[in-house]
Amino acid sequence: MSELDSLYQQIILDHSKARQGSGLATEPAPVGARLGESHQINTTCGDEVTVRVAVVDGKIEQIRWDGDGCAISMAAASVISELGEGEGVGELRAKIETFRELMRSRGTVEADEDVLGDAAAFSGVSKYPARVKCAMLAWVAVEHALAEAEA
Amino acid sequence: MSELDSLYQQIILDHSKARQGSGLATEPAPVGARLGESHQINTTCGDEVTVRVAVVDGKIEQIRWDGDGCAISMAAASVISELGEGEGVGELRAKIETFRELMRSRGTVEADEDVLGDAAAFSGVSKYPARVKCAMLAWVAVEHALAEAEA
């Protein structure tokens, strides 16, 4: 697999097209849930994402988002939305941390597919420091939204 | 004669100490004369000179000045004060022009002592472009003062 192909793995390209959880307006937030929202801008490119999380009893019921950006950022939003729904807040936080470490590793850390699921496909991104922000954009937004939901 | 000695010729050192025409207050301007005054600053060093000329019937009766500066600038003020008194305005203007050309010549023009008198000793200055402003300071002031006297 070429460097480029390891960046744009098929899973990433697929997620970037069939975007899980995309559309804040399409489905209402579950009633009774604690809601948190976060809007993040990638300052290098100007791309933006808005994420809404709904938390019930420490469990994430729903992650919905709107945004526009490159394949990496859209796929990352799709993946966390899929991965996060149904997770405990603490567990997802831990996964976000694991993902962040993976992204910062400059290719030195092996992704654990058991923990990260489809997000393991992003390991190639860590070799492209300029693209790490793309992968992190929605994940950071989820992190902030969770903090708001719990505040 | 070394380069330095050709810059600081004895005539210059002498004039810089026994300053002809120095002292605006020491002697009043002749009554009935047209007066002109000019204050010039050498922006590279901050030194200043103020010159007053008194003109009667197109002839320069008196040149007096106050100022502080390096040996070159003080000597140049002394020399023009001595040289100018008794000259016709037109003649002195011509001499100032000749002096300016000499100063700008970077050592390529021979000074005519018959025309410039003691000012011919300044020919060495032209090889020190940074010092040309020193030599010109009082001469430019006289030029401006003459213009005012004639206005």
Added chain:
Amino acid sequence: MATTRSAPHAPAGDAPAFADERVALFRADFPILGRSVNGVPLVYLDSAATSQTPLGVLEAERHFYKHENAAVNRGSHTLAVEATDTFEAARATLAGFLGALPEEIVWTSNATEGLNLLAYSFSNASLGRGGQAARRFALQPGDEIVVTEMEHHANLIPWQELAFRTGATLRFIPITDDGELRLDEAERIIGDRTRVLAVTHASNVLGTINPVVDLVALARRVGALVLLDACQSAPHLPLDLHALDVDFAVLSGHKMLAPTGIGVLYGRRELLDAMPPFLTGGSMITTVTMEQAEYLPAPHRFEAGTQRVSQAVAFAEAVRYLEAAGMDRVRAWDSQLGQRLVEGLADLDGIRVVGPEAGRERIGLAAFDVDGVHAHDVGQFLDDRGIAVRVGHHCAQPLHRRLGLTATTRASTYLYTTTDEVDAFLSAVAEVRGYFGVTS
């Protein structure tokens, strides 16, 4: 006044473009062009962001440090006198290149600083600094500053801030869908309230060359000051600022073979001499007390503190390099490559080039959108082939918004760019949509 475009002051096409052999000779002066990235040879198509620097320019700077480095305009020892001569000679070289007088050339860090210098000097004038002579630069509520929809942020935000500081209003001339200025609108907008017209000579996104002559005429009619952003024109076309009759112009050395850290603000002599200072400090004053300071005439009034001496020396050498190449031929070459870019891109499916269509005048660049693929992904794909292009909003967000885009991919050329490089780029672009699985 007609809204048709008048010819630029020196029409294109009167000089032949370079032969490929000549370009090969240029390339030998730029070692970086021989490097490889990702295991393939570099194809550098990002000169509109920053150009590369030839060895001779580096050598000029090195020579300065090995032989004459000293503080200029301050010292009186031999070294300082020599350094000052070299520095002022560099100013004269730039003046000659731009059709200006040496006293009209102010050194800045880059074009951005030049624009900020103007905006801050005008707001100082608005506060009364510079007295009566500077009143013509003072702005107040009701006054208008006019820019265009195609400006780089550098020629937009400083004016927004000036408007904020003075209460003046910022207006803008819209563009056509083809990325040309709407002169009919310009004529309507530039009116009695207009005090400053700030406009780019050539667009760093569209490639459009604006009709400066017409715009100056509109501004003169109402007595407005005209600022030309020459960042993208000075590197690529012969410029004669006196002939163009603009009041101010800015440019950056790093876009025209010089190192970073040096730029030029041009201002008509009597204007610069009347403007209040911007940066204050050493080397720009005559007399200072604890309470106040008096200032030198231009250009030194605007050059506070120790100057970018070796960068100025290098900039002059860069300009000599361009003069030796011939600016009319540089223009012909860039324009030929620019056309090749647009024509090649127009032939591809799902590609939308912004700016003037093929066949119309443009500088050597083309920005485009790839349907279904984000510009950063396009850039990444090209980079994998060693092709360096710029992606994003190119510091022109309002323009992109007007075009209905958030980002584009831009390829730009210079005198060292080869036809083969343009072709390699075009064939790579042809593969982008397939790679990302976009088929529609």
Added chain:
Amino acid sequence: MATTRSAPHAPAGDAPAFADERVALFRADFPILGRSVNGVPLVYLDSAATSQTPLGVLEAERHFYKHENAAVNRGSHTLAVEATDTFEAARATLAGFLGALPEEIVWTSNATEGLNLLAYSFSNASLGRGGQAARRFALQPGDEIVVTEMEHHANLIPWQELAFRTGATLRFIPITDDGELRLDEAERIIGDRTRVLAVTHASNVLGTINPVVDLVALARRVGALVLLDACQSAPHLPLDLHALDVDFAVLSGHKMLAPTGIGVLYGRRELLDAMPPFLTGGSMITTVTMEQAEYLPAPHRFEAGTQRVSQAVAFAEAVRYLEAAGMDRVRAWDSQLGQRLVEGLADLDGIRVVGPEAGRERIGLAAFDVDGVHAHDVGQFLDDRGIAVRVGHHCAQPLHRRLGLTATTRASTYLYTTTDEVDAFLSAVAEVRGYFGVTS
């Protein structure tokens, strides 16, 4: 509070000065030191104006242009990523050298620009820019800015202008006849109205090193911001800005082996993040519409337009050179030569050295008046012997006025200055009055 001087934060004398052989090795890195002027070998004693640049620093810059030059923080192609990494690594190197964080380092053209950045940012805050967070930087009538009588124009005129723009009052701490700050007066002047205290660390004329610790304590007592002009200290002493606990500091690369055109503004992180921008344009924004712009956090908020990339790279290399030499040893050497200068001059008839007397701490420079001979004539005489010194007011007119002088002659040293050079200078000065026929 006592008015006695407390020790500077790292007392001199704890490291040995260089051996002559070490200095000879340094000199081999500076080809210009081997040149001659007027047929005699150059004796360069003007490093306080601008230092010379070693080959390794030039080589670092050349390497950058030969291998990685590209626009930073904008591009996403490989070259741009590499250039950005190199540029940001240079920032981290400077931060390490100064005892600061990388985000606290803003690149400027020189110290003068750093000071103007502060003064303009504060006046923008005074107009309401930056909102509530920036209120602490806003000045109004009744507020006071305090400087000292020994400031360089760069640390005086920008504050005069800020006072003019905001209605604040500028006050100054006087000096003793020996050229030391009057701490008793400082204590009286720095009061509840004081908003900013701007003071030089080391004087470029007197050689005095100011008691920063005491001054910071006085400012903290009243909640004033403290700016340190580190132009003459950063090149000559180990600096730890966090330990000194100042809010801001400025310095210039060209005084510490780097090329011209690069300097640093240090600001405590939370202050920089709260301050409104100064220069505006590209690369410092997040979102821009035709009407307004939103800004990036520091340091990029203050770095508008294409940056001085290769100069930053060179500055980092210069700092590595100094670190390799050892800043404590640089200090010891400069201080030893400084003492030799003062002692030698004090022995001569008709010479008045300004600043602390022999035996008291000073950096490696001495400025003096020759009775009966104008400084420019002294300088000319020395230049004829190949000795390059600076003459004039050294951008400190108010200080000279305080000393009753209009101009002085200044000799200054650096790590490449030899004891022999200082001695050659001293014997030449001994002849000056004789040459000009002053006998009294």
